[in-house]
Structures are given as structure tokens and as C-alpha cells.
Amino acid sequence: MKLKINSIKTIAILLLAVLFSNSIYAQAGKKADKDTELWRYEIQCGGVGVQGTKLVKVFSYSKNPDVAIEQAKKNAVHGMIFQGFIGSSLQGCETQKPLTDNPALEQEKSDFFKAFFADGGKYMKFVSVSGDGSVAAEDRMKVGKEYKVGVLVSVLYENLRKDLEAAGIIQALQAPGGAAPTVMFFPSDVWMKGKNYITVTDNQGKKTEQNDYDAAVKDPEFSAILSTLNTMMNERGLRATNLADVLAEIKNSNASENMAQNEEGGGVAESASDKLLKVARPDIRINVTWTLTTSGPKKSVHFQLDGVDAGTSKSAGSASGDSKESLNGTVYVLLKEAVLNHIDNFNSQLMSYFQNITKEGKEINLEVRVWDTSPKKLNSEINEDGDELKDDLKKWVSKNSVGNKFNLGTSSPNMMNFTGIRIPVKNEDGSANDADAFAAKLRKYLKKTYQLPSASSAIGLGKGVVIIGGKSQ
Amino acid sequence: MKLTKTPFLSLLLLGSITLGAQEEATKSVKYRRSSLHLMMIEDAVMPNANVIKNTFIKSKLPDKYNDHSLPTRSFIADKYKLTAEEKAATGAKADSKGKSMMKGMAKGVASSATGGLIDTTNTKDLPLVIEKYLNTNNVAKDMVAKWYNRDSKGAFDSKLIIERGEYDASAIDKNVANASSRGSSALSDAADELIGNTFVVVTRFNYISKKEVYEAAQAALNAAKSTGLVKAPTIPLTPEMQAIKDAAIKKATEGYIVQSTSYLFQLNWTPEVEATFNQFMYTEKDQIKDNQEIKFDPKKKFAFDTTKIFTFKYIGDGKALAQVPMSLKKKRSEEELIAIATRNASEASIAKLQRDYEVFKTKTPLYSGNPITAKIGMKEGIEAGDKFEVLEQNQDPKTGKLIYKKVGKIKVMEGMVWDNTEKLDDEVVENTPALDKDGKPLPPKPILDRTTFKGGSKFYSGLLIRQVK
Numbered sequence: 001m002k003l004k005i006n007s008i009k010t011i012a013i014l015l016l017a018v019l020f021s022n023s024i025y026a027q028a029g030k031k032a033d034k035d036t037e038l039w040r041y042e043i044q045c046g047g048v049g050v051q052g053t054k055l056v057k058v059f060s061y062s063k064n065p066d067v068a069i070e071q072a073k074k075n076a077v078h079g080m081i082f083q084g085f086i087g088s089s090l091q092g093c094e095t096q097k098p099l100t101d102n103p104a105l106e107q108e109k110s111d112f113f114k115a116f117f118a119d120g121g122k123y124m125k126f127v128s129v130s131g132d133g134s135v136a137a138e139d140r141m142k143v144g145k146e147y148k149v150g151v152l153v154s155v156l157y158e159n160l161r162k163d164l165e166a167a168g169i170i171q172a173l174q175a176p177g178g179a180a181p182t183v184m185f186f187p188s189d190v191w192m193k194g195k196n197y198i199t200v201t202d203n204q205g206k207k208t209e210q211n212d213y214d215a216a217v218k219d220p221e222f223s224a225i226l227s228t229l230n231t232m233m234n235e236r237g238l239r240a241t242n243l244a245d246v247l248a249e250i251k252n253s254n255a256s257e258n259m260a261q262n263e264e265g266g267g268v269a270e271s272a273s274d275k276l277l278k279v280a281r282p283d284i285r286i287n288v289t290w291t292l293t294t295s296g297p298k299k300s301v302h303f304q305l306d307g308v309d310a311g312t313s314k315s316a317g318s319a320s321g322d323s324k325e326s327l328n329g330t331v332y333v334l335l336k337e338a339v340l341n342h343i344d345n346f347n348s349q350l351m352s353y354f355q356n357i358t359k360e361g362k363e364i365n366l367e368v369r370v371w372d373t374s375p376k377k378l379n380s381e382i383n384e385d386g387d388e389l390k391d392d393l394k395k396w397v398s399k400n401s402v403g404n405k406f407n408l409g410t411s412s413p414n415m416m417n418f419t420g421i422r423i424p425v426k427n428e429d430g431s432a433n434d435a436d437a438f439a440a441k442l443r444k445y446l447k448k449t450y451q452l453p454s455a456s457s458a459i460g461l462g463k464g465v466v467i468i469g470g471k472s473q
Numbered sequence: 474m475k476l477t478k479t480p481f482l483s484l485l486l487l488g489s490i491t492l493g494a495q496e497e498a499t500k501s502v503k504y505r506r507s508s509l510h511l512m513m514i515e516d517a518v519m520p521n522a523n524v525i526k527n528t529f530i531k532s533k534l535p536d537k538y539n540d541h542s543l544p545t546r547s548f549i550a551d552k553y554k555l556t557a558e559e560k561a562a563t564g565a566k567a568d569s570k571g572k573s574m575m576k577g578m579a580k581g582v583a584s585s586a587t588g589g590l591i592d593t594t595n596t597k598d599l600p601l602v603i604e605k606y607l608n609t610n611n612v613a614k615d616m617v618a619k620w621y622n623r624d625s626k627g628a629f630d631s632k633l634i635i636e637r638g639e640y641d642a643s644a645i646d647k648n649v650a651n652a653s654s655r656g657s658s659a660l661s662d663a664a665d666e667l668i669g670n671t672f673v674v675v676t677r678f679n680y681i682s683k684k685e686v687y688e689a690a691q692a693a694l695n696a697a698k699s700t701g702l703v704k705a706p707t708i709p710l711t712p713e714m715q716a717i718k719d720a721a722i723k724k725a726t727e728g729y730i731v732q733s734t735s736y737l738f739q740l741n742w743t744p745e746v747e748a749t750f751n752q753f754m755y756t757e758k759d760q761i762k763d764n765q766e767i768k769f770d771p772k773k774k775f776a777f778d779t780t781k782i783f784t785f786k787y788i789g790d791g792k793a794l795a796q797v798p799m800s801l802k803k804k805r806s807e808e809e810l811i812a813i814a815t816r817n818a819s820e821a822s823i824a825k826l827q828r829d830y831e832v833f834k835t836k837t838p839l840y841s842g843n844p845i846t847a848k849i850g851m852k853e854g855i856e857a858g859d860k861f862e863v864l865e866q867n868q869d870p871k872t873g874k875l876i877y878k879k880v881g882k883i884k885v886m887e888g889m890v891w892d893n894t895e896k897l898d899d900e901v902v903e904n905t906p907a908l909d910k911d912g913k914p915l916p917p918k919p920i921l922d923r924t925t926f927k928g929g930s931k932f933y934s935g936l937l938i939r940q941v942k
Contacts, residue, residue, distance in 0.1 A: 131648025296751025299763065327635055
């Protein structure tokens with residue numbers, strides 16, 4: 001009987017203890033949630049995370065240091081959406097903008113974020129405490145009556161961005177109409193020359209140097225970084241055309257005709273990259289350069305990405321920086337780290353440029369020439385009002401450009417140079433528009449309207465050439 | 474080379490003040506392994522000099538340190554006596570900084586604490602003599618060459634630095650590396666910081682008869698009595714008491730002690746020295762590396778061969794004693810007994826350096842508060858019973874100033890020391906079960922991934938612990 005009473009007592013004590021401890025945890029949780037609701041935290045870069053992630057150190061506040069550690073995950077995700085972080089040369093990272101630049105987004109989408117950041121909410125899918133959760137001594141401090149604890153957290157940034165985009169919370173990285181730019185990476189001329197990936201052709205005593213891209217794609221470092229860059233771009237919704245694939249395509253499909261030098265273009269030589277661009281037709285060409293610097297056994301990489309309009313070579317964005325010094329990292333590892341560090345900001349610039357050209361039109365140049373044997377010259381009158389052919393050409397270009405934007409440079413009876421023509425990014429059928437297509441359209445107009453034979457071609461993607469009377473030769 | 478000395482006593486005083494207030498501003502909480510080259514001063518006239526020397530050279534450095542030994546482990550101090558000019562030059566420097574008084578005080582305290590009564594050798598100039606030896610023989614340069622794995626042709630590489638950097642990496646360093654784009658190659662990036670923690674410890678051994686110590690002490694006591702400073706006992710001893718006293722004295726004065734005085738010198742590895750070395754002296758052998766052709770540069774080899782930029786700075790000294798055991802269960806030769814005492818004295822002097830100098834004190838954050846665990850172990854020389862103080866970083870909400878306050882003391886638990894000496898975390902260790910006295914297999918020991926402590930319950934992860942003994 002006595003044993004029974006004792007057992008009941010023990011059970012009662014245990015029950016009370018469990019209830020009491022639950023109550024303590026519940027209170028701690030409530031307090032923690034209160035702190036989290038106020039979003040009292042500081043976020044800083046914790047290094048360059050692996051692909052698709054951001055490594056951040058989050059300092060959270062709580063009267064219970066263990067709770068502060070748990071709250072760090074929530075705070076880290078919140079930080080990446082609404083705060084971003086400031087770059088740190090010590091950690092070797094660049095400033096990261098938040099996923100939204102709308103400061104009122106949290107209020108506007110309060111229902112979504114309440115559920116998203118609830119205990120056990122969706123935020124947990126995008127964050128993990130790095131490693132075993134050890135807290136560095138310098139990252140834990142008592143401030144007054146509470147604790148400030150810094151925890152290293154890895155945020156699955158790319159997945160988080162895609163999820164918020166899919167939910168319509170943040171705007172996707174794309175231009176109006178859902179278009180995203182196509183990009184193509186090239187090793188820069190400087191890098192090609194440094195590596196001596198150059199071929200020299202002798203044309204009747206005139207030596208011409210051309211980049212040997214076949215050699216570049218066989219370079220182990222370039223090949224590796226090219227593959228990484230293409231993957232990164234595709235992950236971020238930009239369509240990357242692989243230089244190696246284009247080179248292979250040209251070889252396999254005998255597309256070398258497209259690369260033939262334009263004899264009719266007045267002897268204007270195309271560079272090797274222009275010829276490739278004509279086949280691949282990206283919106284943006286990105287030149288990649290890097291240099292390896294050594295200091296004793298340590299090495300670092302300086303890298304540069306220059307995004308230029310594939311048609312006009314106007315700048316669409318750039319990023320450059322130095323990796324932290326390393327004793328043991330390969331050039332590829334350092335280069336990848338540097339690219340990962342800058343790629344998001346760089347892509348933002350490219351997208352901004354692409355959104356602009358989608359709205360304002362893609363810029364091209366057009367050169368119109370007339371052969372001596374052409375039945376009409378540019379100053380030939382075409383109607384009773386005394387309008388000349390060149391007047392009609394100006395009207396045609398104006399009508400076919402976005403916002404009637406263009407400039408007329410040199411003009412003579414045998415030549416007209418149009419610059420800064422803004423053409424739609426896409427044709428009516430949805431295909432990519434470019435200088436070649438624009439010149440072909442003019443050729444067809446001349447044939448239909450004036451029965452004038454002409455030839456059209458393009459130099460690279462940005463310059464169309466129409467030679468009136470060309471086909472009769 | 475400029476001789477700078479951090480007075481031993483001043484360090485002790487500083488330590489007592491900060492600990493007394495139970496708070497201090499810790500400049501760096503990052504513990505890094507130190508690399509040591511242990512040397513001894515030869516004394517041919519000292520009894521059993523050869524035994525002491527051979528034992529010293531064969532002694533194993535504690536796991537806590539990187540072994541940075543050079544082939545030459547001893548030298549004869551008499552060959553490096555200071556000239557009058559050298560004495561004058563160094564004396565002027567010391568006086569001009571007002572350190573001579575502190576030096577004297579430090580020596581006085583050290584002597585009285587360790588029975589310096591019988592050591593009549595003039596050791597005042599010994600740090601300068603050692604420094605002269607180190608400079609004359611380019612020891613600093615040889616230690617740099619060892620760090621950079623210099624081969625017989627003069628080419629360097631970074632294999633040793635990388636290896637030690639990876640070994641030094643803490644659990645937190647590994648966490649960061651695993652989550653970062655750079656990956657495990659990041660572990661060795663801070664390895665060159667280890668070079669700054671390179672030390673030469675030069676030990677002078679003194680083999681002393683305990684009887685001599687007693688007689689010298691007795692003589693000093695008698696002298697004090699004659700001056701009236703010390704009063705003689707007023708109660709006369711009975712013959713029986715006198716016999717007991719004599720027997721006790723006889724037993725206490727049997728045998729010998731080995732006294733060791735260790736002089737600590739640190740490699741001057743400043744950013745300027747490192748930059749000069751990297752730019753003008755570092756050259757690797759002919760090879761293709763990182764897709765680039767590397768050519769050995771004889772000019773850089775010459776620059777290293779002829780440079781004088783590598784030096785040491787004198788940190789301080791520490792003394793320790795070890796008795797030559799006279800009554801052991803197993804019968805041992807005198808040589809063996811002296812060897813044991815030499816090893817003990819040598820270990821004691823290293824332990825003393827660890828107690829006295831911050832750079833040698835193991836520091837790490839607590840991994841968990843309940844149970845009390847930390848991610849350190851045998852690699853850091855941790856043994857059961859080792860004591861640590863627990864420090865909590867406090868930030869003044871108004872000024873933002875950070876200080877560490879002592880909040881407790883903990884001790885390493887028996888059988889709960891993590892063996893983290895293996896380089897690879899995922900290395901599989903063959904575990905043959907131990908047998909009990911009846912030959913039956915004992916239950917397997919738990920595989921530890923952290924060291925467990927006892928001593929409190931209010932601790933949390935991230936609190937700094939620092940070894941005190």
C-alpha cells in the first residue's frame with residue numbers, strides 16, 4: 001500500500017515537472033517569437049557560400065542563449081528577403097541586396113509572411129545552421145540582461161528566390177512578357193592574348209590576328225569556369241548559350257558559310273567572335289577575364305565580367321573583384337568563389353539593361369550602299385513630290401523602329417549610315433530580332449516597292465548592311 | 474637585433490590583477506597551435522652532462538605543439554660570450570627603457586622561488602648570449618626555411634604550412650569551410666598565421682645535490698639569525714626529537730635535483746618580414762603549376778641565403794625543478810634516474826611556459842553547456858583533470874566595450890577526452906575490443922567527438938574556456 005502511495009506521489013511529481021518544464025519552454029518560445037516579430041537581429045556576411053546559397057552570420061537577441069541560436073534561422077531568411085548584407089573585405093564578400101526593394105512588402109503580404117515565418121513554417125526549407133552549430137566565443141555576449149548570439153547560417157538563396165517568385169511575392173528576374181535575355185560568355189581578348197590563343201592569317205602579305213576560341217574551350221580552367229558560369233546563369237533564369245556548343249555546332253553543320261567574311265560588305269572584316277555571335281545570336285555577350293597573382297606561396301585571382309550588348313557592344317553591366325588569398329585553393333576554386341560573390345549583382349545589372357531594351361528597343365546600326373550599276377541611286381526621285389529614295393528609306397526606318405528612334409550619320413548618293421536605331425527585341429512571330437533580320441526586312445521592302453534588287457547581310461549582330469543593286473552583279 | 478624582454482614578474486602581476494578582478498579584455502580568443510624548437514645549453518663540467526643532453530634530445534614534444542626542431546639541439550654558451558661592446562650596447566638599450574629594475578626584480582623572485590641559492594653561475598647575460606648564438610647561426614632563418622620546406626637547392630613549397638594549417642583548424646573553422654564555396658582548401662588559408670607562433674625554447678639544466686641546497690639554505694638561515702632577522706627556536710629538542718629531525722634531514726637531503734631554466738624566444742614574423750620574404754625570396758622548383766610554368770629563381774635563392782631580416786624577440790624565462798627519484802619500486806641505474814628527472818624538469822619548464830604565457834593557453838568556446846563539452850582534445854594536449862576557467866563576454870550596452878568575465882571553473886572528466894589527433898574526421902579506426910581480466914570483451918568505449926568537463930550547470934555554448942593548468 002505504502003509502495004502504491006509512493007508511486008502515485010512519484011508520478012504526480014513527474015507530471016508536475018513535465019508540465020512546469022513545458023511551461024518554461026513555452027514562455028521562452030513566446031519571448032523568442034516576440035523578439036522575432038520585432039526582427040531584432042543583425043545580419044552580416046559569413047563568407048562566400050556554396051553555389052545556390054548565401055552564408056550569413058546572424059546575431060539574435062534573447063534572454064535565453066539557446067533560444068537565440070534557434071531564432072537565428074528565422075532571422076537569416078528574413079534578413080535575406082528584406083535586408084541583404086553589407087560586403088566585407090575580411091570575409092571576401094560583396095554587398096548583397098535584399099530579394100525585395102519594397103520596404104512595405106512585409107505589410108502588404110502579411111498573411112503570407114505570417115504563415116511563412118510561423119514556428120515550423122516554410123522558412124525552414126531554406127535555411128540550415130552551418131555544421132554542428134558551434135558558436136564562436138567572440139560571437140556570444142551578454143548585453144545587459146539578455147544575450148546576443150551570432151550563428152553561422154546557410155540560406156538556400158536560389159531556392160528561396162524561386163519560391164517567392166513562384167508565389168508572386170517578389171518579381172522574377174525577367175523582362176515584361178516573361179522574356180529573359182540570352183547570354184554568351186567569351187574569354188576576353190586580353191586573356192586570349194595572354195594565353196596566346198591567337199591564330200595569324202596572311203592575306204596577300206597582310207597579317208590578321210584572330211582569337212582561337214577552339215583553343216580557349218580546351219583550356220582546362222576556362223572550360224571549367226565556362227561550364228560553371230553557364231550553369232549559374234541558367235539557374236538564375238537567364239539563358240546561356242555555351243561557346244563550346246556553338247563552336248561544335250558550326251563544325252558539325254558546315255555553318256562556316258555563315259562565318260565567311262562579307263566580301264560584299266566592302267571588305268569589312270568580322271572578328272571571330274562576331275562570326276560566332278551571328279550563329280548563336282545572344283542578347284548579351286559577356287567577356288570574362290581573370291589574372292592570377294602570386295605572393296610567395298599565396299595566390300589570388302582578379303576577375304572581371306563585362307556584359308555588353310551583343311549588337312552594339314554597349315555596356316550592359318560589369319563586375320570585378322579580387323578573391324581572398326589562398327594557399328591551397330586551385331585557380332578554378334578561387335575564380336568560382338569570386339564569380340559566386342558577384343554574380344547576383346551582375347545579373348541584376350544585366351536584367352535592368354534587358355528590361356530597358358525590351359521597353360526602349362534594341363539598338364542597331366544600318367549601312368545602305370548603292371552599287372554603281374544600280375538603276376536607282378539614293379538621290380533618285382521616287383515620286384512627283386520630288387521625294388528621293390533616301391527620304392523614303394528614312395521614313396521606313398522610322399516606321400520600323402521603336403519610338404521612331406534613330407540617327408542618320410553620313411549620307412551621300414551612294415551611302416547612308418543609320419545609327420542608334422531602336423528595333424523591337426522580338427519579331428512579330430516571337431523570334432529574336434537583330435540587325436540581320438532588320439536589313440532583310442528592308443531588302444524585301446525595296447524589292448516589293450521599287451523592284452530594286454539588293455543584298456542584305458550583317459556584321460555581327462549589331463550592324464545590318466543592305467547593298468542596293470548587289471544581286472545584279 | 475633588438476632585445477626586448479617581457480618581464481616574467483610583470484606578466485605574473487598582470488595575471489593576478491586581471492584574475493583578481495575576474496574580468497579582462499581578451500585581445501584574441503582564437504587559439505592557434507605553437508611551433509617549438511627546443512634547445513639546451515651544454516655544460517661539459519656539470520655532473521652527468523651527457524645523460525642530461527641525450528635525454529633532452531630524445532624527449533618527445535607534447536602533442537599540443539608542432540615539432541619545429543632543427544638538427545642542432547644544443548650549443549656551448551661559452552663560445553658566445555658577449556664582448557664589452559655588445560654588453561654596453563645592450564645594457565644601454567635596457568636602461569633607456571627603464572627595464573633594468575624590473576629585470577632584477579624578476580630574477581630575485583625567480584631565484585628565491587626555486588632555490589637559486591646554489592646556482593652561482595652568472596645567468597644575467599644568458600638571454601643575450603643565447604640571442605647571440607641564435608643570430609650567429611641563423612636559427613631564425615633556418616626555422617623559416619623549415620616552415621617553407623626548403624630543399625637542398627633552395628626551392629620552397631607550402632606543403633608543411635598547409636598540413637599544419639589544416640591540422641590546426643578548429644571545429645568552427647571546419648563548419649565555415651564546409652559551407653563555403655572554397656571548401657576544405659579554406660582550412661589552410663590562415664596557416665601562415667601559425668608562423669608567428671614559432672618559438673625557440675632554450676633550456677639550461679643544472680644538476681644539484683639536495684644536500685648542497687640544504688646546506689646553502691642552512692647557511693643563509695644562520696646568517697639571518699646572526700643579524701637578528703630570524704629568531705632561533707626557543708624550545709630545546711630532546712635527544713629523541715633531535716634523532717627524528719636528523720633522520721628527516723638525512724632523507725630529505727639524499728639525492729639530487731635537476732633544475733631547468735627555459736628562455737623563450739619568438740620568431741619576429743611581422744607583415745613586413747612576410748611581405749619581403751614572399752616578394753624577394755620565395756621561389757619554387759621548376760614545374761607547371763596552376764596551368765602556368767614556374768621557374769626556379771636563383772636571385773631569390775641568393776636573397777634568402779644572404780638576408781638578415783629574420784630575427785627573434787626575447788619573451789622571458791621560467792624555472793622548474795625535478796627531483797632525481799631515489800626510492801622507486803623498480804631498481805634503476807643512476808643514469809636512468811637522472812634521465813627521468815631531466816624529462817620531468819623539461820616537461821615542467823614547458824608546462825610553466827604554458828601557465829605563464831597567453832599564447833600557449835588553450836582557448837575554445839564551449840560546444841554545449843549541459844553536458845559541458847568543447848571541441849578540443851588530445852590535439853590540444855588535453856588530459857583528464859586539466860582545469861579551465863569559463864569566461865563570458867560582456868558588452869557594455871552604453872559604450873559597446875567588450876570584456877570577458879570569469880563565470881566559473883571546470884575540469885576535464887576522466888575517460889572523456891576526445892582523440893582529435895587524426896587529421897581526417899571520417900577516417901575509420903579499427904577498434905579491437907579491450908578484454909577484462911577474465912578475457913571477456915569489455916563493452917566498446919563510446920566514440921567521442923568532443924571532450925566533456927564537469928564543474929557547473931549554468932554554462933551555454935559559446936562561452937570561452939581557457940586552460941589554467
